[in-house]
Amino acid sequence: MLLSINSLFVKSVSHRTFSYCKKDLDLLFAKTCDCYININYVKILIQHGNIQAASISSLLYCYSTKAKTLVALLPKLTDSRVLLLKEHEIAFSSIASIVKSIYSNNIATAIEEVLNTTLVLQANGAYTLLPQLTKVLKYYKCSFGNIANILRGVKSNIGAVLSELLQTIRKFQST
Structure with a gap:
């Protein structure tokens, strides 16, 4: 061919x-x-x-x-999940800025961590945005670009750090 x-x-x-x-x-x-x-x-x-x-x-x-x-x-x-993030105005450039400090052989794994942390698989097989992230983005008017700026330089456990950050933002905004 x-x-x-x-x-x-x-x-x-x-x-x-x-x-x-x-x-x-x-x-x-x-x-x-x-x-x-x-x-x-x-x-x-x-x-x-x-x-x-x-x-x-x-x-x-x-x-x-x-x-x-x-x-x-x-x-x-x-991955279709990347397109879903775009629908929620989360640009891949923000994800790239988070994972670019990871060693090159772990970048794909780091992207997978971000996808797994930001999206939830529903019983019907469809993905939706994590409820915590939805709240942070829509109700608290915090852009994912700002979240990405905070996470730049994280070299491991990106998913865990992102989850912790989302919880912290929610707690901070609730007070």
């Missing part, structure tokens, strides 16, 4: 262009197997158009592990 790789890197949607670093993606395809799976993830990522290339690039700072990190990140970046 021949596929124009260049067509994967730029997608124009409603007069906006999303560019993805060709060098990083070339490295991904050159250094990893499962090339077709990776291409499908990239296609999904471009179709969703919800994650800026700069957010992804900010997580790929170690050249020697870029391809491995990107392979681990692609399933997380295309």
Whole structure:
């Protein structure tokens, strides 16, 4: 199957262009197997158009592990939960700013922790925003970007620290 790789890197949607670093993606395809799976993830990522290339690039700072990190990140970046967060005005760039201080081989796990902490799986199989987070965002008018700024530099247990922070904000706002 021949596929124009260049067509994967730029997608124009409603007069906006999303560019993805060709060098990083070339490295991904050159250094990893499962090339077709990776291409499908990239296609999904471009179709969703919800994650800026700069957010992804900010997580790929170690050249020697870029391809491995990107392979681990692609399933997380295309996860439907990331789209759900966007619906609640939580940009992936905020999540990226939280996890970027994590060592590159643990970034995908850290993103999973954030997703597991911010979203709750309901009995019907659908995800919803954590009630505590909903309260903090809507009723207390605290943006997730502000929460992300507080969490920058946390190097482990991001989920636990985020949960604790949400509880603290709720307690503070209740008084």
